[in-house]
Amino acid sequence: MAKLKISDLAKIKDRVHQDTSLREGGAQVKITVHMGTCGIASGARTILNTVMDALGETERTDIIVTTSGCAGLCSHEPMLTLERLGEEPIKYAKLDEAKARQIFMRHALEGEVQTDWALAKGTE
Amino acid sequence: MKRFRMHMLICGGTGCQAAGSVEFKEALEAELKKQDASDEVAVVETGCNGFCAMGPVLVTYPEGIFYVGLTDKDVPELVEEHVLKGRPVERLFYKEPSAKELIPEMNDIPFFAHQELIALRNRGVLDAESIDEYIARDGYQALAQALTQMTPEEIVDEVKKSDLRGRGGGGFPTGLKWEFCQKAPGEQKFVLCNADEGDPGAFMDRSILEADPHSVVEGMTIAAKAIGSSVGYVYCRAEYPLAVYRLQLAIDQAKEYGLLGTNILDTGFDFDLHIYQGAGAFVCGEETALMRSIEGKRGMPRPRPPFPAQAGLWNKPTILNNVETWANIPQIISKGGDWYASIGTEDSKGTKVFALTGHIHNIGLVEVPMGTTIRSIIYDIGGGIPKKHRKFKAVQLGGPSGGCIPEEYLDTPCEYDAIVKAGAIMGSGGMIVMDDSTCMVDMARFFMDFVQDESCGKCTPCREGTRRMLQILEKICDGKGEVSDIETLEELSATIQEASLCGLGQTGPNPVLSTLRYFKEEYEAHVIDKKCPARTCVALLDFVVNEEACTKCGVCFRACPVDAISWKKKEPAFIHLDKCIQCKTCIDKCKFDAID
Numbered sequence: 001m002a003k004l005k006i007s008d009l010a011k012i013k014d015r016v017h018q019d020t021s022l023r024e025g026g027a028q029v030k031i032t033v034h035m036g037t038c039g040i041a042s043g044a045r046t047i048l049n050t051v052m053d054a055l056g057e058t059e060r061t062d063i064i065v066t067t068s069g070c071a072g073l074c075s076h077e078p079m080l081t082l083e084r085l086g087e088e089p090i091k092y093a094k095l096d097e098a099k100a101r102q103i104f105m106r107h108a109l110e111g112e113v114q115t116d117w118a119l120a121k122g123t124e
Numbered sequence: 125m126k127r128f129r130m131h132m133l134i135c136g137g138t139g140c141q142a143a144g145s146v147e148f149k150e151a152l153e154a155e156l157k158k159q160d161a162s163d164e165v166a167v168v169e170t171g172c173n174g175f176c177a178m179g180p181v182l183v184t185y186p187e188g189i190f191y192v193g194l195t196d197k198d199v200p201e202l203v204e205e206h207v208l209k210g211r212p213v214e215r216l217f218y219k220e221p222s223a224k225e226l227i228p229e230m231n232d233i234p235f236f237a238h239q240e241l242i243a244l245r246n247r248g249v250l251d252a253e254s255i256d257e258y259i260a261r262d263g264y265q266a267l268a269q270a271l272t273q274m275t276p277e278e279i280v281d282e283v284k285k286s287d288l289r290g291r292g293g294g295g296f297p298t299g300l301k302w303e304f305c306q307k308a309p310g311e312q313k314f315v316l317c318n319a320d321e322g323d324p325g326a327f328m329d330r331s332i333l334e335a336d337p338h339s340v341v342e343g344m345t346i347a348a349k350a351i352g353s354s355v356g357y358v359y360c361r362a363e364y365p366l367a368v369y370r371l372q373l374a375i376d377q378a379k380e381y382g383l384l385g386t387n388i389l390d391t392g393f394d395f396d397l398h399i400y401q402g403a404g405a406f407v408c409g410e411e412t413a414l415m416r417s418i419e420g421k422r423g424m425p426r427p428r429p430p431f432p433a434q435a436g437l438w439n440k441p442t443i444l445n446n447v448e449t450w451a452n453i454p455q456i457i458s459k460g461g462d463w464y465a466s467i468g469t470e471d472s473k474g475t476k477v478f479a480l481t482g483h484i485h486n487i488g489l490v491e492v493p494m495g496t497t498i499r500s501i502i503y504d505i506g507g508g509i510p511k512k513h514r515k516f517k518a519v520q521l522g523g524p525s526g527g528c529i530p531e532e533y534l535d536t537p538c539e540y541d542a543i544v545k546a547g548a549i550m551g552s553g554g555m556i557v558m559d560d561s562t563c564m565v566d567m568a569r570f571f572m573d574f575v576q577d578e579s580c581g582k583c584t585p586c587r588e589g590t591r592r593m594l595q596i597l598e599k600i601c602d603g604k605g606e607v608s609d610i611e612t613l614e615e616l617s618a619t620i621q622e623a624s625l626c627g628l629g630q631t632g633p634n635p636v637l638s639t640l641r642y643f644k645e646e647y648e649a650h651v652i653d654k655k656c657p658a659r660t661c662v663a664l665l666d667f668v669v670n671e672e673a674c675t676k677c678g679v680c681f682r683a684c685p686v687d688a689i690s691w692k693k694k695e696p697a698f699i700h701l702d703k704c705i706q707c708k709t710c711i712d713k714c715k716f717d718a719i720d
């Protein structure tokens with residue numbers, strides 16, 4: 001490891017902060033992947049990985065990804081719920097990798113609800 | 125960059141490790157691997173989180189859910205339910221004793237909600253073994269600022285402005301100490317850290333070194349620039365292996381990054397830091413003894429002056445500060461002395477860390493703004509006395525050098541002067557809470573035993589005087605005390621305080637004096653009535669059931685390990701003295717103080 005210069009401190013901070021920001025709260029976007037038994041069976045794990053990969057490609061530190069149990073609509077799995085701070089949460093159903101990636105890019109990053117795949121608005 | 129969606133922060137402080145956090149962490153990592161979630165979830169070992177009574181503890185992010193009392197058996201359920209399905213496992217939540225409800229989120233727990241963290245700001249939120257995480261929390265920014273934008277005088281001024289006083293017990297103004305050393309002539313100067321922490325019941329400094337060692341490294345390096353020093357030592361007792369390990373790791377990492385060593389941060393400044401492990405003598409926490417010990421000599425104090433700022437380690441100008449004092453420095457530099465001085469009270473600025481132990485619900489480490497009342501620490505944060513049938517009696521501050529504070533002074537604010545007025549000292553932060561099952565004479569005897577044992581023997585008043593005081597206290601606890609003994613204790617105390625060479629002897633009689641001040645009737649009960657009101661001193665107990673007080677519940681009968689108690693329903697218990705081994709189990713169990 002090369003010796004640091006003062007400007008390197010900020011670089012390390014930015015890099016590590018992307019990861020540790022999770023511990024600080026203040027998230028703007030929350031993506032919940034439904035991971036009940038039914039969800040996992042129909043591929044929720046792939047959806048979760050896709051979302052995580054897409055997040056890893058950005059610099060954003062204000063998006064959190066969590067899991068929850070079965071959303072109660074087993075036939076529509078895999079599903080995710082995306083909530084932007086101050087907006088109503090949107091549930092997306094029957095996802096695949098491409099859809100999940102697009103939802104992340106458009107809705108999570110840009111704020112455009114992907115109406116075609118949206119199942120419902122609001123929480124239960 | 126690959127990211128984690130969840131962070132699981134396991135407390136890896138000594139308390140939690142003793143309670144099984146290492147096994148828990150291994151099981152957790154194995155289970156995550158088995159469930160193919162290792163690259164989704166980061167498992168991070170932090171330093172002491174403070175809530176030692178509840179260990180092992182775990183905090184999960186982003187939710188901020190707080191789990192307590194975990195074992196490796198809980199791991200499969202935790203991973204299956206919480207990690208995979210996002211359903212927090214309620215049965216492992218912390219239960220607040222006063223609220224009777226489950227409190228999963230850390231910020232809702234009163235133990236944490238009443239604290240204000242400066243010295244402990246990184247506890248439980250960063251990986252204590254990662255310099256990168258420290259840097260991500262603005263670590264080493266203050267050093268960069270001190271090295272490039274501040275003159276040595278400006279650094280000292282900032283610390284003076286903060287009004288920070290030494291946290292090792294003496295409470296000497298830190299900025300002033302640095303100024304003396306800065307102005308002292310000499311090429312070679314030293315920066316030292318006192319991590320000897322000898323007070324029984326204190327573990328603040330150990331926790332800081334375990335949780336956030338870089339804060340101490342950074343603070344010391346800033347001081348090195350201020351006084352013009354190129355070498356420093358941390359004097360840490362060898363009984364703190366985890367603290368020594370993490371500090372050494374921090375020093376190595378800092379060297380690798382060029383934050384210690386030559387040409388720090390490419391500014392041309394050099395400073396090197398070493399650990400010196402002490403063998404654990406209490407007197408080696410005294411500054412002149414500590415320096416002799418580092419020199420390789422027997423740790424004994426010498427008279428002052430000259431003060432270390434003029435002639436310290438190897439007779440060179442030296443500053444010595446306590447671990448907690450050091451941990452405050454980086455933030456004083458980056459946020460400013462005025463900011464620090466805005467916290468606390470007129471007399472005492474900033475915050476203070478206390479190690480809360482004894483008869484208290486939430487044993488652990490707390491940091492509060494100066495001025496917080498002792499009552500608030502014990503009840504709001506500490507959760508009060510755990511046994512319902514027991515009442516608060518006193519709290520010992522400052523360990524063997526300090527004194528006790530009884531109920532009527534509980535509203536004393538944490539301020540240097542106010543605590544002295546109440547008969548104790550701020551001390552380094554040990555706070556031992558005692559309920560009414562504690563005998564104050566026995567407590568004073570315990571501390572005198574400690575002081576007598578730790579006296580280095582160099583000066584006569586301390587060596588002989590403390591021994592004499594201990595003999596008298598033992599005699600009183602043994603039921604052989606006389607009224608004149610109390611007077612002799614007072615006389616001896618005055619002489620030892622006056623004539624001892626160092627703080628050990630000068631403050632050694634304090635526990636006796638403060639218990640005499642507040643609990644003299646308890647001494648009198650011992651010597652005149654030959655009774656120990658708290659039922660602690662065995663020689664003064666009869667082991668006879670008081671039939672009026674006995675509720676005939678039979679608890680003592682069931683608890684007796686040698687079947688020396690007979691009891692039938694609706695009849696008072698009876699102790700057969702020929703069989704009784706005087707172990708006091710019955711007395712401890714009886715909720716009605718019915719055994720005399």
Ligand SMILES: Cc1cc2nc3c(=O)[nH]c(=O)nc-3n(C[C@H](O)[C@H](O)[C@H](O)COP(=O)(O)O)c2cc1C
Pocket residue numbers: 289290291292293294295296298318319320321322323406407408409410411412444445446447449450552626627628
């Ligand atoms: C007998 C004795 C034991 C001491 N033990 C410690 C100790 O364990 N830790 C500590 O920081 N200071 C201890 N001190 C106080 C130190 O002598 C010194 O005042 C202190 O380390 C200075 O740092 P500070 O100004 O930051 O508090 C002790 C003093 C005496 C007389």
